[in-house]
Amino acid sequence: MIKAFVVDNDRLRLADDLVANGDQVVWADLLNPTKEEEATIETWLGVAIPTREEMEEIEISSRLYIEDGAYFMTATLPAQTEIDDPLMSPVTFVLAGPRLVTIRYHEPKAFKTFPLRAEKVATGCTTGNTILIGLLEAIVDRLADILERAGRDIETISRDIFEARSTKVNKRNRDFQELLKAIGRKEDIASSIRDSLISLQRLTGFLAHVATQIKMSKDIRARIKTVSRDVLSLADHATFLSQKISFLLDATLGMISIEQNAIIKIFSVAAVIFLPPTLVASIYGMNFDIIPELKWELGYPFAIALMILSAILPFWYFRRRGWL
Template sequence: MIKAFVVDNDRLRLSENFELDKGKVVWADLFNPTMDEEADIEEWLGASVPTREDMEEIEISSRLYVEDGAYFMTATLPSQADSDNPVMSPVTFVLAGDRLVTIRYQEPRAFQTFPARAEKVATGCTSAETILIGLLETIVDRLADILERASRGVEAISKNIFHPRSTGASSRDRDFQRVLKDIGSKETLTSDIRDSLTSLQRLTGFLANAVGQSKNGKDARARIKTLSRDVLSLTDHATFLSQKITFLLDATLGMINIEQNGIIKIFSVAAVIFLPPTLVASIYGMNFELMPELKWLFGYPFALGLMVVSAILPYWYFRRRGWL
């Protein structure tokens, strides 16, 4: 599918027919393009567009390069990011003179919000360069929103770990299982956003060189510089979040170990407390004919009392040492 946009008084306007408006189209957005659509765009652009396999290459030379006078820039962007499992996919931006082409196979939200806002409000979309910069700014804003939501989720996990609501052992076990799943999903989300920001950081540096020679190069470079600083600050924040998630994972595993050690401690103390009574019962349970207390009137109460005392003494000792 091809969405073509033309510039109309510093605003974007969706073209009704790409073929009829080819001479006025400034931005062509390809979403899951067919071979015929790719051929039409290549003829209009004057350069070959990369295939999906080319876009998925991870080498810098395959993501940022100049060919036939056009600048090709590929970044990894999230879609369906309202969940903790966004779909990461490459998006290629092709800047050739006063023409911009974007090729994508997913639906990042910025590709919906930016054209809608640029059609209603004059956002300075006067050329392909300004459209690309405005689109990148919207993408960075969207990534910032995702990181803010992830931060709130991490704070909620932290409170759940250090201030648990449940007191029962079985409830805490279920809570820890849920916490571990939440930590894993937040780490996946943060890692994906960091990858996306890293690709955007490289893209902005490449774009700054691409627009350096244009007539609006000074203003464009200033906006790109601001954009680059925003990306860098978001990358630092994502790194901080990743470190905090790692700390929460270690803390959760430590809490689980404490819970397990507490349970083992209870069993150990119980075993030690009941060991002396068991020994007494074993002695007086032997079936020897000649036993001193066998005919004794107070033998049975004496044995019971000895068992109780032998159980109380270890318990008292443990309490005095602070082991209980």
């Protein structure tokens, strides 16, 4: 699908047909383009656009390059960020003179919100350069919102880990399982956003070089620097969140280890407490003809009392030493 935008009273307006309005179109947005649509864009733009396989290559030379006077920039952006399983896919920006072409195979939210805003408000996005900067600013704002939400979720997980939980063992086990799953999901989000920010950091650095090379206006160069600083600060924040997630994972595993040690401790204490009574019962259970207490009327109560006493003494000793 091709969405073509033209400038109307300093606002972007969606054109009905790219071919019919070819001279006025300043931004063409390709979503899951077909071969025919790719050919149409290449004819209109005058340069070949990359295929999906070329967009997915990770080499810098394949993502940031100049060809036939056009500047190609590819970044990895997230979509479906409302859930904990974002879809990561590359998006290519092609800047050719006053025209901008974006090629994508998923729908990041910025590509929905930015055109709507540019249609209602005069944002100054009248050329490919300014549209690209405005689109990058919307993308960075969206990534900031995702990180803020992830940060709040991580704080909630942190409270769940260190606050008191149910006294029932099976309920605590379920709590730990849910915590580990939640930590894993947040780590996926943080790492995905960090990868996206790294690709944007490289893109803005390349764009700053392009702005100097083609002598963009001072205002545009200043906006590029601002976007670059925002991306860098968000990357640092994403790194901080990843470190905090690692800490919470270690803390959760430590709590699980403590729970396991407590269970093993209970079994160990029980074994020690019941060992002396077992020894007494074993002694009086031996099949010898001559046992002094065998004919004693108080032999049975004496053996029972001895077993009880031998169980109480170790328990009292452990409590006094603070082992229980």
